[in-house]
Amino acid sequence: MIIYIDMDDVLCDYSKEKEAKLKQFPEIKFPQSQQGFFANLTPIPDAIESVKYLIESDEFTPYILTAPSILNPHCYTEKRIWIEKYFGLDFVDRLIISSNKGLVKGDLLIDDYSEGRGQESFEGELIHFGSERFPDWKVVMVYLINKT
Numbered sequence: 001m002i003i004y005i006d007m008d009d010v011l012c013d014y015s016k017e018k019e020a021k022l023k024q025f026p027e028i029k030f031p032q033s034q035q036g037f038f039a040n041l042t043p044i045p046d047a048i049e050s051v052k053y054l055i056e057s058d059e060f061t062p063y064i065l066t067a068p069s070i071l072n073p074h075c076y077t078e079k080r081i082w083i084e085k086y087f088g089l090d091f092v093d094r095l096i097i098s099s100n101k102g103l104v105k106g107d108l109l110i111d112d113y114s115e116g117r118g119q120e121s122f123e124g125e126l127i128h129f130g131s132e133r134f135p136d137w138k139v140v141m142v143y144l145i146n147k148t
Protein backbone atom coordinates (compact mmCIF):
# COMPACT_ATOMS: atom_id res chain seq x y z
CA MET A 1 0.00 0.00 0.00
CA ILE A 2 1.27 3.42 -0.92
CA ILE A 3 0.75 5.77 1.98
CA TYR A 4 1.27 9.54 1.94
CA ILE A 5 2.04 11.37 5.15
CA ASP A 6 1.62 15.10 5.65
CA MET A 7 4.28 17.04 7.60
CA ASP A 8 2.82 20.08 9.39
CA ASP A 9 0.82 19.04 12.46
CA VAL A 10 1.12 15.36 11.51
CA LEU A 11 4.90 14.75 11.70
CA CYS A 12 6.12 18.08 13.03
CA ASP A 13 4.46 20.40 15.51
CA TYR A 14 3.87 23.44 13.31
CA SER A 15 1.07 24.95 15.43
CA LYS A 16 2.91 24.72 18.73
CA GLU A 17 6.02 26.39 17.28
CA LYS A 18 4.00 29.13 15.58
CA GLU A 19 2.16 29.91 18.81
CA ALA A 20 5.41 29.96 20.81
CA LYS A 21 7.08 32.28 18.32
CA LEU A 22 4.08 34.65 18.24
CA LYS A 23 4.32 34.93 22.03
CA GLN A 24 8.08 35.40 21.97
CA PHE A 25 8.15 37.90 19.06
CA PRO A 26 4.67 39.48 18.78
CA GLU A 27 6.00 42.00 16.25
CA ILE A 28 6.60 39.17 13.75
CA LYS A 29 3.11 38.43 12.44
CA PHE A 30 4.04 35.39 10.33
CA PRO A 31 6.78 33.45 12.16
CA GLN A 32 6.32 30.62 9.65
CA SER A 33 7.88 32.89 7.04
CA GLN A 34 11.16 33.20 9.00
CA GLN A 35 14.28 31.32 8.00
CA GLY A 36 14.82 28.34 10.29
CA PHE A 37 11.18 27.91 11.25
CA PHE A 38 10.56 24.67 9.34
CA ALA A 39 13.99 23.15 9.99
CA ASN A 40 13.58 23.36 13.75
CA LEU A 41 10.07 22.04 14.32
CA THR A 42 9.74 19.40 17.03
CA PRO A 43 8.21 16.04 16.10
CA ILE A 44 4.63 15.13 17.02
CA PRO A 45 4.58 12.36 19.69
CA ASP A 46 5.12 8.86 18.21
CA ALA A 47 5.41 10.25 14.66
CA ILE A 48 9.05 9.34 14.09
CA GLU A 49 8.74 5.80 15.46
CA SER A 50 5.56 5.24 13.43
CA VAL A 51 7.07 6.35 10.12
CA LYS A 52 10.19 4.27 10.80
CA TYR A 53 7.94 1.27 11.34
CA LEU A 54 6.18 1.95 8.03
CA ILE A 55 9.56 2.32 6.25
CA GLU A 56 10.64 -1.10 7.54
CA SER A 57 7.29 -2.72 6.82
CA ASP A 58 6.79 -4.92 3.75
CA GLU A 59 3.13 -3.92 3.56
CA PHE A 60 3.51 -0.16 3.23
CA THR A 61 5.45 2.19 0.99
CA PRO A 62 5.41 5.53 2.78
CA TYR A 63 5.96 8.90 1.13
CA ILE A 64 5.98 12.34 2.67
CA LEU A 65 3.47 14.62 0.95
CA THR A 66 3.58 18.21 2.11
CA ALA A 67 2.29 21.47 0.72
CA PRO A 68 4.76 24.36 0.71
CA SER A 69 4.38 27.65 2.52
CA ILE A 70 4.87 29.61 -0.71
CA LEU A 71 5.65 32.91 1.02
CA ASN A 72 8.65 31.28 2.71
CA PRO A 73 11.08 30.01 0.05
CA HIS A 74 13.28 28.51 2.80
CA CYS A 75 10.57 25.99 3.64
CA TYR A 76 11.37 23.89 0.53
CA THR A 77 14.93 23.35 1.73
CA GLU A 78 14.10 23.10 5.39
CA LYS A 79 11.48 20.39 4.89
CA ARG A 80 14.17 18.40 3.10
CA ILE A 81 16.62 19.01 5.98
CA TRP A 82 14.00 17.95 8.54
CA ILE A 83 13.29 14.67 6.75
CA GLU A 84 16.97 13.78 6.52
CA LYS A 85 17.50 14.66 10.19
CA TYR A 86 14.85 12.22 11.41
CA PHE A 87 14.75 9.51 8.71
CA GLY A 88 18.11 9.63 6.96
CA LEU A 89 19.24 10.58 3.48
CA ASP A 90 17.67 7.59 1.67
CA PHE A 91 14.18 8.61 2.74
CA VAL A 92 14.60 12.09 1.23
CA ASP A 93 13.81 10.41 -2.10
CA ARG A 94 10.29 9.92 -0.74
CA LEU A 95 9.68 13.61 -0.08
CA ILE A 96 7.06 15.18 -2.34
CA ILE A 97 6.32 18.89 -2.02
CA SER A 98 3.07 19.68 -3.80
CA SER A 99 0.29 22.23 -3.46
CA ASN A 100 -2.19 19.70 -4.88
CA LYS A 101 -2.32 16.44 -2.95
CA GLY A 102 -5.08 15.16 -5.21
CA LEU A 103 -2.70 14.55 -8.11
CA VAL A 104 -0.68 11.71 -6.60
CA LYS A 105 -1.73 8.08 -6.93
CA GLY A 106 -1.95 5.93 -3.84
CA ASP A 107 -3.96 4.13 -1.22
CA LEU A 108 -3.84 6.24 1.91
CA LEU A 109 -3.22 9.83 2.92
CA ILE A 110 -2.64 10.87 6.53
CA ASP A 111 -3.39 14.58 6.82
CA ASP A 112 -4.71 16.96 9.45
CA TYR A 113 -6.75 18.77 6.76
CA SER A 114 -9.45 17.00 4.76
CA GLU A 115 -9.57 19.73 2.11
CA GLY A 116 -7.82 22.81 0.78
CA ARG A 117 -4.69 21.28 -0.75
CA GLY A 118 -6.32 18.66 -2.94
CA GLN A 119 -7.02 16.25 -0.07
CA GLU A 120 -10.69 16.28 -1.09
CA SER A 121 -9.84 14.83 -4.51
CA PHE A 122 -7.27 12.24 -3.35
CA GLU A 123 -8.24 8.91 -4.95
CA GLY A 124 -7.43 6.80 -1.89
CA GLU A 125 -8.59 6.86 1.70
CA LEU A 126 -8.03 9.93 3.86
CA ILE A 127 -6.96 9.32 7.44
CA HIS A 128 -7.92 12.58 9.08
CA PHE A 129 -5.18 13.06 11.66
CA GLY A 130 -6.28 14.87 14.83
CA SER A 131 -9.93 14.05 14.25
CA GLU A 132 -12.06 12.23 16.81
CA ARG A 133 -11.50 8.96 14.94
CA PHE A 134 -7.73 9.40 14.50
CA PRO A 135 -6.61 11.63 17.39
CA ASP A 136 -2.94 10.54 17.46
CA TRP A 137 -0.32 8.24 15.94
CA LYS A 138 -1.08 5.36 18.30
CA VAL A 139 -4.66 5.11 16.99
CA VAL A 140 -3.51 5.58 13.38
CA MET A 141 -0.94 2.78 13.67
CA VAL A 142 -3.44 0.31 15.16
CA TYR A 143 -5.76 1.11 12.25
CA LEU A 144 -2.98 0.64 9.67
CA ILE A 145 -1.67 -2.58 11.14
CA ASN A 146 -5.21 -4.00 11.16
CA LYS A 147 -5.35 -3.38 7.41
CA THR A 148 -2.47 -5.76 6.75
Ligand SMILES: [Mg+2]
Pocket (backbone or CB within 6 Å): 006, 007, 008, 009, 010, 111, 112, 113
Ligand atom coordinates in the same frame (compact mmCIF):
# COMPACT_ATOMS: atom_id res chain seq x y z
MG1 LIG B 1 -0.78 19.55 7.87
